[in-house]
Amino acid sequence: METAVLLGIAVAGIALLLVLIIKFKVQAFVALLLVSVIVALAAGIPLATIPATADAPERLGIIPAIVAGMGGTLGTVAILVALGAMLGRLIEVSGGAASLAGRFTTLLGPKRVAAALTAAALVLAIPVFFDVGFIILVPIIYGFSKIAGLNPVKFGLPVAAIMLTVHVAVPPHPGIVGGSALLGTDLGWVTILGLVIALPLGLLAHYVAKWLNRRDFIMLPATAKEFALFGPSEPSDSTGYTPAGPAGRSVGVGTLTKTEAPPTAGTILTLILVPLVLIMAGTIASTLLPADGGLRPLFAFIGNPVFALLVALALAFYLLTVRRGWSLSHTGEVLEAALPPAAIVILVTGAGGAFARVLTESGVGTALSDTLAATGLPVLVLAFLISLVLRVSQGSATVAILTTAGLVAETVASSDYSPIQVALITLAIAFGALGLSHVNDSGFWVVTRYLGLTVADGLRTWTVLTTVLGVAGFLIVGILWILVGGLGA
Template structure:
């Protein structure tokens, strides 16, 4: 099928998806599954391959998301019901002052997101965002939007995250230079994320009913659990910091130690996000459940109560993976990148634009970065570029993978559902924020390129 036809089908599919969700209020899970099938049929995918492709898309996404969402939700619910999140938020608000809390949260998110994948770090921070917002008397989107924005920015350009590391390997770029440049750009973007978050929040977004119910009940269960015995700040921080430290140890070992090294293997095991969150759940039994005097049944009931809301996030996220898989297997992503490559853009700009387009087409920032690096590796190897310039090119590609997060991105659904944003409001806020941060990051990269050139 021709490139114009494939691109037309992609645009029609995304338009139909938005129409079903926004105009006709079809549940996002049903809408994405239906549109995925229609796009597969329209592109001429063999009928016998459609259902296996849907299953692969669902399984590939949920394999990395479902367990983390469930464990993160259980940990967050335990902190919430015990009164720990509210207690921590009130304590920090007293120490920092209400006006400094959003900036402090954004800065903390930047640091924490260096060793931790975006989805994991955001899920871990959600109860803290809720607690601070409760203490400040604002909706979670007020503080959560810039927090999520800077975490995703770090995820796409700072090693050891998989997209930028894989892209660096393809381009044979220096990881050290990428780390310095990427981290420096993210530090500059942190205050911008705060400013943009405030600008996007100048209007009030109606909270989704399910999120509004959960947020209204947030910390309310602490009265039944013993409000006077809410966990202290040290206990709550331990539950958050310990899994992050374990994950950091795993990623550091994978970066510094050779393959096959026994210590690297051990650190990779304890640093796996699933294992790290399991450790946090175990600590929650000791630091919260036992301290609160909960029976085993009470503890199980608290953790189980986190799963119904999490199931919606899991299913919708999986459906996003299905749609992304169909767009990839059908050849739409390759057609889009090929069309942009043929346009003859300057190398740095081409890397950003191709990555941005692939990100919009199939949803995964990692796939967008790796694919773009593969498309441009010949041009890079054929040019007389310095190691710093190659690193800048990799970072520009990474920032392309930051923008245009929308309905085919699992992160879009995680952020919007936890912050209570409808699809339309998510497009107005989260999609705009990621795109502006991506453009700003590319602008910084282009400026450095001009200075070095």
């Protein structure tokens, strides 16, 4: 089939996907599978698998291609997302977020509350999904705002922005993990580079949000009423920090009914940093240690993200449940409660992999690869722009990352890129999916609803802030790309 026809089918397929999600509100999982079938039929993929012959390789049928794409993507994604969700859930229920925020405020001082909350949010966002993490921090944001006599948007805007940044760019979050699986990216390098880039973006989020907050915003009546009724249940400590709930949390889930103190910030930091250190150690060892040495396989094992998250979850089980007297039934209920939301994310990610496999089997990936090469634009720039367009069109950062990764996978696979360069391409896609969050993004409504912003004010603040961070993240990726190319890495 001619290149122009294949590209036309790809464009029409993506347009149909956007229409189904935006116009007809079809669930993303169903929409991706439906579009995969339609694109496969239009591109001439056989209805059933055609066995290999002496003259031609095997051609997968439509359903086998979809199953292969979904299975191949979910092999790693399902485990990582599920483990990450359970770890985040334990931190959430135990009250660890409040401890973390209070500790950062103690270290930075009460006059730097916004910076302290942003720093705490950056750390908390690593194991916790964006919307869940932000909602967890809302009572803390309200508490600080009440003490300071400020609109909660002053503290909440940079907190939400850095949490979304980490959500799109740092494993184990589904978009970056799924995109990495489609591109064959080393998750260790993505983790290292994603965190390195997130640190200056956190600082940028703080100052850009401060500039955006130079004017006062009128709070929505419903939020204003909720904020007015919000009040601390315990006196604040010497830092001016008031917990979001009682200093001793009363837990009534399962069989646990006793009152318990929240875990320390050191405990939460340990749970978050241990898997990151293990993953980074594995990646660095695979680069520096000789291939025939005995230590390299050991570090490869302990640095695998699945093993690293298992270690973190085991530590959380002991530090947050056993040591604090939780019953096994209560712990089981908490962990099980993390899986239904994660299952939806996993299925969408898998469907994105199925769509990517259809694009590959149909020859669209090769056609796009040839076309992109002819434009003369670097794949890094094209990956960012495609992801940004998909993000602004349909709202979901995860769908934008997965779709873009599927489109450029053939280009990446056919080029001689180093593992670090592939990781940078993956991050360029992620930062494209960070920008231009607006009314078709569920995160837009979560942020504006809890901070009391009107739609217009949300577009002036949240949309601008996410776009600035997305562009800044891509520029840092571009600088690293040039440095890596210069060093020949």
